[in-house]
Amino acid sequence: xxxxxxxxxxxxxxxxxxxxxxxxxxxxxxxxxxxxxxxxxxxxxxxxxxxxxxxxxxxxxxxxxxxxxxxxxxxxxxxxxxxxxxxxxxxxxxxxxxxxxxxxxxxxxxxxxxxxxxxxxxxxxxxxxxxxxxxxxxxxxxxxxxxxxxxxxxxxxxxxxxxxxxxxxxxxxxxxxxxxxxxxxxxxxxxxxxxxxxxxxxxxxxxxxxxxxxxxxxxxxxxxxxxxxxxxxxxxxxxxxxxxxxxxxxxxxxxxxxxxxxxxxxxxxxxxxxxxxxxxxxxxxxxxx
Amino acid sequence: xxxxxxxxxxxxxxxxxxxxxxxxxxxxxxxxxxxxxxxxxxxxxxxxxxxxxxxxxxxxxxxxxxxxxxxxxxxxxxxxxxxxxxxxxxxxxxxxxxxxxxxxxxxxxxxxxxxxxxxxxxxxxxxxxxxxxxxxxxxxxxxxxxxxxxxxxxxxxxxxxxxxxxxxxxxxxxxxxxxxxxxxxxxxxxxxxxxxxxxxxxxxxxxxxxxxxxxxxxxxxxxxxxxxxxxxxxxxxxxxxxxxxxxxxxxxxxxxxxxxxxxxxxxxxxxxxxxxxxxxxxxxxxxxxxxxxxxxxxxxxxxxxxxxxxxxxxxxxxxxxxxxxxxxxxxxxxxxxxxxxxxxxxxxxxxxxxxxxxxxxxxxxxxxxxxxxxxxxxxxxxxxxxxxxxxxxxxxxxxxxxxxxxxxxxxxxxxxxxxxxxxxxxxxxxxxxxxxxxxxxxxxxxxxxxxxxxxxxxxxxxxxxxxxxxxxxxxxxxxxxxxxxxxxxxxxxxxxxxxxxxxxxxxxxxxxxxxxxxxxxxxxxxxxxxxxxxxxxxxxxxxxxxxxxxxxxxxxxxxxxxxxxxxxxxxxxxxxxxxxxxxx
Ligand SMILES: Cc1ncc(C[n+]2csc(CCOP(=O)(O)OP(=O)(O)O)c2C)c(N)n1
Ligand code: SF4
Ligand SMILES: [Mg+2]
Numbered sequence: 072x073x074x075x076x077x078x079x080x081x082x083x084x085x086x087x088x089x090x091x092x093x094x095x096x097x098x099x100x101x102x103x104x105x106x107x108x109x110x111x112x113x114x115x116x117x118x119x120x121x122x123x124x125x126x127x128x129x130x131x132x133x134x135x136x137x138x139x140x141x142x143x144x145x146x147x148x149x150x151x152x153x154x155x156x157x158x159x160x161x162x163x164x165x166x167x168x169x170x171x172x173x174x175x176x177x178x179x180x181x182x183x184x185x186x187x188x189x190x191x192x193x194x195x196x197x198x199x200x201x202x203x204x205x206x207x208x209x210x211x212x213x214x215x216x217x218x219x220x221x222x223x224x225x226x227x228x229x230x231x232x233x234x235x236x237x238x239x240x241x242x243x244x245x246x247x248x249x250x251x252x253x254x255x256x257x258x259x260x261x262x263x264x265x266x267x268x269x270x271x272x273x274x275x276x277x278x279x280x281x282x283x284x285x286x287x288x289x290x291x292x293x294x295x296x297x298x299x300x301x302x303x304x305x306x307x308x309x310x311x312x313x314x315x316x317x318x319x320x321x322x323x324x325x326x327x328x329x330x331x332x333x334x335x336x337x338x339x340x341x342x343x344x345x346x347x348x349x350x351x352x353x354x355x356x357x358x359x360x
Numbered sequence: 361x362x363x364x365x366x367x368x369x370x371x372x373x374x375x376x377x378x379x380x381x382x383x384x385x386x387x388x389x390x391x392x393x394x395x396x397x398x399x400x401x402x403x404x405x406x407x408x409x410x411x412x413x414x415x416x417x418x419x420x421x422x423x424x425x426x427x428x429x430x431x432x433x434x435x436x437x438x439x440x441x442x443x444x445x446x447x448x449x450x451x452x453x454x455x456x457x458x459x460x461x462x463x464x465x466x467x468x469x470x471x472x473x474x475x476x477x478x479x480x481x482x483x484x485x486x487x488x489x490x491x492x493x494x495x496x497x498x499x500x501x502x503x504x505x506x507x508x509x510x511x512x513x514x515x516x517x518x519x520x521x522x523x524x525x526x527x528x529x530x531x532x533x534x535x536x537x538x539x540x541x542x543x544x545x546x547x548x549x550x551x552x553x554x555x556x557x558x559x560x561x562x563x564x565x566x567x568x569x570x571x572x573x574x575x576x577x578x579x580x581x582x583x584x585x586x587x588x589x590x591x592x593x594x595x596x597x598x599x600x601x602x603x604x605x606x607x608x609x610x611x612x613x614x615x616x617x618x619x620x621x622x623x624x625x626x627x628x629x630x631x632x633x634x635x636x637x638x639x640x641x642x643x644x645x646x647x648x649x650x651x652x653x654x655x656x657x658x659x660x661x662x663x664x665x666x667x668x669x670x671x672x673x674x675x676x677x678x679x680x681x682x683x684x685x686x687x688x689x690x691x692x693x694x695x696x697x698x699x700x701x702x703x704x705x706x707x708x709x710x711x712x713x714x715x716x717x718x719x720x721x722x723x724x725x726x727x728x729x730x731x732x733x734x735x736x737x738x739x740x741x742x743x744x745x746x747x748x749x750x751x752x753x754x755x756x757x758x759x760x761x762x763x764x765x766x767x768x769x770x771x772x773x774x775x776x777x778x779x780x781x782x783x784x785x786x787x788x789x790x791x792x793x794x795x796x797x798x799x800x801x802x803x804x805x806x807x808x809x810x811x812x813x814x815x816x817x818x819x820x821x822x823x824x825x826x827x828x829x830x831x832x833x834x835x836x837x838x839x840x841x842x843x844x845x846x847x848x849x850x851x852x853x854x855x856x857x858x859x860x861x862x863x864x865x866x867x868x869x870x871x872x873x874x875x876x877x878x879x880x881x882x883x884x885x886x887x888x889x890x891x892x893x894x895x896x897x898x899x900x901x902x903x904x905x906x907x908x909x910x911x912x913x914x915x916x917x918x919x920x921x922x923x924x925x926x927x928x929x930x931x932x933x934x935x936x937x938x939x940x941x942x943x944x
Contacts (some may be wrong), residue, residue, distance in 0.1 A: 082760040083798060115779040117620065120790075128787050128798060131759065133779035135623060136789035136799075137616065138646050144580075144613035148620025148628065149779065151578055151604065156624070156779055177609040334599025336577075341625030341778060343602060345575025345744060352739045355569055355597075359559035360736070 076105040079114075081131040087122060092243035092269030092280075093190050097129050099246055100159065100188070103253035104132070109157055117146035119162030119171065121197045123190035123269070126161050140171030143178045143187065150185050153339040154329055157257055158185040164205040165195045168224055172204070178262055179233040184327040186256040186263045192271035193223075193278050200274030210277060227308050227319055230264050231301060236322040237263035238304070240315060242283055243270060248316065255318060261327040268316075290317030299323070361551045363418045366425040367496060370411035370442060371434030373404055380432070380489035381412035383514070384496055387506045388416050389560045389733045392553030396847070397731035398424045398924065401670050403585070409437050414731075418551050422697060422732075422847025426928040429548060430499060431468075432492050434475070436460060443468070449547065453495050453537065455488065471495075471540055478532045487529040494533025501544030504534055559734045563727040563844075566698045566734070567657055568593035570705025571629060573742045577603030578628035580617035582610055582636060585669050586725045587659040590631045611636035615643035615656065622653045623788065625749075625778035627709050631657035634676050635666065641684045644718045648688025649790045651766065651774070651813065653712035657705075657721045659728040660843075662922050671922030672725045674843055675895035677903070680720050681872045687810075689715065689817045692872040694722040696827065696846040698734045700869070701727065706742055707823070714747035715816050716773060722871060724894070726924040727844035748775045754783035762786045764795045768808055772815035817873050825870035826878045829853075835862040836938055838886035840879075842868045842900055844924065845892055851927035852934060861938055868900065874907040883910045890934050896920040 079101035087093050104114055114132035118124040120139035127134030133156075137145045146160035160178075167175050167189045178187065194212060195201040201214035205226070209218040230238045237259040241249040249267060256263035268283050288311050290296050296317075297303055304320040329335055336343060347355075369380045381397065389395050396415045402408040415425045427447040433439045433454040443463050446452070450468045454460035455475040462470035473495045479487035490511075497504060507530050515522045538544075568590045571579065579598065581591045595605045603626075608614045614630040621628035632640070637658050647654035660676045662668025680692045691711055695701040704721060712719040754777065757763050765786035767774040774795075777784025787797035792809060794800040827846070837856065841849045846867050853863045866882050868875070883889055889910055891901035898916040905911050917933040919925055 081762075111785055112780060112782050115624075128789065131785070133785060134787045135620070135650070136787070136791065137619075137650075138642055138790055141612060141616040141643070141646075144608065144616040145620035145623070147606075148578070148580065148617035148622075149624045150620075151606070151617075152621040152624030152626035152628065153778075153780055173609050174613055177613070181606075332599075332604045334602060335604050336602030338602070339780070340577040340603060340621075341780070343577065345577070345627060347573055347575075347739075347742070349739050352573065352737075352742070355572065356559060356736050359561045359565065359734075360557055 074105050074108060074110060076101040078111055079104050079131045081129065083129055085125065085129050087125070088273050090272040091122065092192060092267070092271070093123050093126060095243040095246050095249065096188060096190055096267055096269055097126055099249040099253050100130060102250045103257060106250065106254055107257060113155070114157045114159070115149050116159045116161060117142050117149060118160070119166035121163035121166050121195070122271070123161065123163040123196070124166060140166050140169070141174065142166065143171060143174040146185050147178060147181070147183045150183050151329070151340070153341040155339045159188060159257070160185055161188045161190070163196065164189060164191040164193065164203045168204045168226060176233050179230055179235045179264065182236055182261045182325065182328050184261055184329060186253065186265065188253065189264070189266045190269035191266050192269050192275055194271050194275045196271045196274060207277070212274070225308070225313050226266055227313050228305060231305055231320060235264055235320065236261040236325050238320045239263070239265045239318045241265060241267040242287055242316050243267060244280055244284065245316070252318060259321065261325060286314045288315045290315055290319065361549050362547065363551055364416060364421070365429045365500070365548060365550060366413065366415045366427065367430045367432070368411055368413040368428050368442060369432040369492065370409065370438030373401060373408045373410040374406035375434055376486065376489040377410050377412055377434070380492050381414055383490070383507070383510060384493050385414055385560060385731070386510045387497065387502060388553070389558055391502070391506065392555040393417065393550070393733070394420050395560065395731070395733045396421045396423065398726070399729055403670055409441055411438065411442065416550065418553060423851055423927055424924055426926045430496065432496055433460060434488070439463065451499065451545070453492065453499065471537065473533060473536050473540070475533070478536065479529055482525045482529050482532070487526060490526050490529035491533035494530035495537040497530070498534035498537040499541070499545055499548050501549045504531055557736070559736055560731060561698060561734060562589060562729050562731045563698050563701045563723055564589035564659065564729065565593060566702040567631070567705050567721070567723065567728070568597070570702040572597055572601065573702070574627060574706040574709040575744055576627045576629060576709070577601060578606070578618070578621045578626055579630065580606045580608050580614045580621070580628065581630045582608055582614050582632065584633045584636050586661055586728045587631045587633050587657065590657060611639040612643060615640040615654070616646070619643060619647050619652050619654055623779070629655035629657065631659065633659050633661045634663045634679070637676065637679065637683065644690070645684035645686055645688055646790050647718040648684065648690055648813070649686070650788045651716040652788070653709070653716055654718040655708045655712050655721065656718065657723060660722065660724040668922045672924045673894050673920060673922065674724050675899065675920070676722065677842070677871065677895070677899040680722055687814065689717040689813055690872060691715070691717065691719045691817065691820065692722055693719065693822070694842050694869055694871050695727065696843055696867050696869065698727070698732055699737070702737050703741060710743070710745040711820070713749060714745055714773070715820065716747065716776060717816060722843070724843045730844065748773055750775050750777045750781065750784060752781060754781065757783050757785070762796045765797045766793060766795045766809060766812070768795060768812050771819065772812045820873060822870045825875035827867040827869055828878070828882065830864040830866070830882060832862040832864055834885050834887070835864040836887050837861060837863045837934060838882055838889045839863060839865045839934065840868065840889065840891045840900065840904060842871065842893060845894065848925040848927045848930050849892055852930035855927070855931045856934060874903055876907040879904065879908050883908050887913070888937055889914045890917055890937050892917045892925065892930055894919050894925065
């Protein structure tokens with residue numbers, strides 16, 4: 072029987088607010104996994120802490136809900152341990168671009184073959200509405216009652232300068248497009264960053280579904296947009312203040328970390344025999360004699 | 361003829377001090393002598409005084425020596441800094457180049473040898489360390505042929521000419537010394553070694569080799585003194601086994617990446633020192649809560665903060681036991697010798713997988729970096745146990761329930777499946793969870809899962825939780841120590857015994873859960889208990905009091921100046937405890 076997105080459903084009822092953008096991200100992952108013919112056993116979703124971080128518990132697959140900001144290093148460890156798994160890391164904008172920013176930058180440049188989906192709502196949802204590194208200047212939140220005085224991060228531009236090989240941006244309202252971006256991300260050989268505008272209907276009354284519909288530019292609508300041209304990608308992002316959706320940039324040339332790490336096994340490490348032979352052991356001992 | 365001797369070479373960092381000690385040591389351990397080294401170095405890369413002290417003995421030793429017989433000096437600072445350590449009747453062999461001055465010729469003899477000049481005449485001043493090795497060997501009466509294979513191993517790649525001139529440098533250094541001193545010095549002539557072949561390595565080499573023997577395939581780590589050698593060894597070795605070392609962006613990534621790798625089913629670990637362990641605190645809690653095996657090595661150095669990064673200390677004890685929020689099952693083990701460091705590392709992975717919890721292997725700078733001779737490790741002692749790790753053929757599960765990864769079993773340990781396994785699908789979270797791994801905050805479930813996790817270590821099997829040397833039924837003294845101080849304590853104990861003080865020794869190998877059962881009778885039967893440790897607040901003594909009691913008869917001997925304990929220091933302090941007690 073072929074897999075369908077229903078195979079990736081479990082009985083857990085999400086505790087997200089009705090209307091939360093994260094529902095569509097969940098559905099898109101389920102559909103993308105089914106469309107690619109993955110099985111629940113071969114998929115591991117590693118998530119951070121936040122409303123968004125709960126996503127790994129709402130999908131029927133292996134899942135690891137870790138600690139705040141650390142989804143990426145855990146996910147990279149999983150992939151390096153078993154390269155046959157499809158590994159998705161997921162979390163919020165606070166998770167990935169505040170507390171976990173160091174990991175995000177380095178996961179990008181390390182280029183291990185995993186897909187990272189950020190549910191970007193420009194706010195801290197779980198802790199009830201504080202400013203995030205993605206909040207606009209002047210944005211009023213619980214922690215910035217007079218309006219944020221810090222600049223928001225231009226995350227897509229940052230990813231490009233960090234050497235990203237797959238950069239895309241999606242929107243929770245466009246289930247079909249988002250599903251396709253996730254499929255492409257999973258298929259990409261290397262690290263894929265997919266930032267998803269995923270509105271928080273409870274704490275962000277500015278960046279709403281309507282707001283995004285009004286402001287987002289679909290890259291498909293830009294004539295001759297070439298996602299393999301890094302300079303053009305950067306210019307487009309800057310011209311539109313990062314408010315674009317679609318595949319922004321993909322580099323199919325650069326090899327993934329697993330493919331260039333010297334000596335790294337082609338077989339999943341988790342499946343290999345770890346017992347040393349006596350000859351191997353003697354050789355190791357001999358080096359110190 | 362003597363049975364043991366101490367030799368030290370000193371100079372400016374980056375001047376070849378290391379290689380001088382290395383080559384000299386190689387000849388000696390290959391002759392079957394036991395060696396124990398200590399490196400004094402600073403955080404600078406070039407410049408700054410550095411020295412390498414090697415104790416040579418016909419018997420097994422596990423400590424630095426109290427004094428010094430031979431000092432080889434490449435500069436005056438070396439003489440000035442180390443003169444006090446020289447014993448009455450010792451000798452200084454110094455390079456003529458810096459016009460060495462002997463601070464007190466009634467104490468030590470100065471023998472000037474033109475290290476640099478001889479080396480330059482042979483082609484390059486770089487060989488001055490070889491001249492020094494030659495002069496040292498002449499003093500001890502070591503036959504120079506022993507150096508031929510060693511020089512070939514080191515310089516063979518550079519061609520016969522280089523080999524030849526290095527051998528000449530050694531010979532010229534010896535000749536010059538013999539002419540000056542009139543041949544080998546009786547006082548320094550060692551009885552022959554036993555000729556047995558041993559390994560010569562630092563604790564970090566043993567830890568890293570232990571990781572390979574344990575089947576490690578991934579190490580994620582961030583460089584730090586004194587842990588980096590572990591990473592360096594594995595950067596060379598892991599690719600040969602299909603594995604890899606990933607140098608992460610920080611220690612949080614190092615620990616969480618190791619958690620991810622262990623979760624996927626591969627043996628992975630990280631190693632660091634105090635500052636890194638502080639950063640890992642939350643991750644260690646995650647491993648405890650999600651019951652993911654994790655091994656972390658802590659090579660202790662001087663704290664707090666950046667502290668004394670290149671110096672000896674044992675001040676992470678409490679932090680390693682308690683350093684995460686909430687309550688988790690955790691094992692903290694402390695090898696006290698290089699051999700133990702190797703076998704313990706294998707056992708750390710077995711325990712981590714059998715009990716599905718974090719295991720911290722606690723080393724200290726002296727154990728991690730002190731180079732010593734070690735009997736070759738035994739292949740037959742290596743055993744790999746993976747606990748309740750399931751294999752592929754699992755019964756079908758109800759999709760909506762999932763696999764009971766956190767099943768409430770009698771011993772608290774649940775069957776473990778890995779991502780990729782059919783019928784093993786489950787959720788993992790650091791949030792309190794039910795048997796299926798799904799979040800649950802009910803009061804009943806909380807208690808069940810908390811008890812289940814903490815129950816796991818109740819019957820922890822650990823081969824030698826305390827290394828006990830208790831010859832006396834009711835000793836005057838019980839000495840308690842941990843880590844690299846073992847040798848110093850053993851030697852102090854011998855001296856006290858020779859003076860008629862009856863002494864037992866307990867060296868703690870399993871720090872947490874604390875081996876209270878083993879320690880209790882030892883403490884009860886001793887008249888006085890002295891806890892010897894390298895920190896300022898008596899952390900180990902505190903643990904003994906907390907877990908066993910005996911508050912009124914426990915005293916502490918502490919050292920926190922950055923240097924390892926010497927046997928004489930332990931002896932003196934313990935002697936003080938005994939004589940003070942006999943006066944009251
Ligand atoms: C180390 C640590 N600090 C703080 C928190 C509290 N905390 C939980 S989620 C969160 C931020 C959530 O924001 P985001 O990552 O954007 O996720 P969202 O809820 O918006 O999906 C914070 C600060 C924590 N869990 N751990
Ligand atoms: S608070 Fe916001 S982010 Fe969290 S579930 Fe509700 S809508 Fe979603
Ligand atoms: Mg958010």
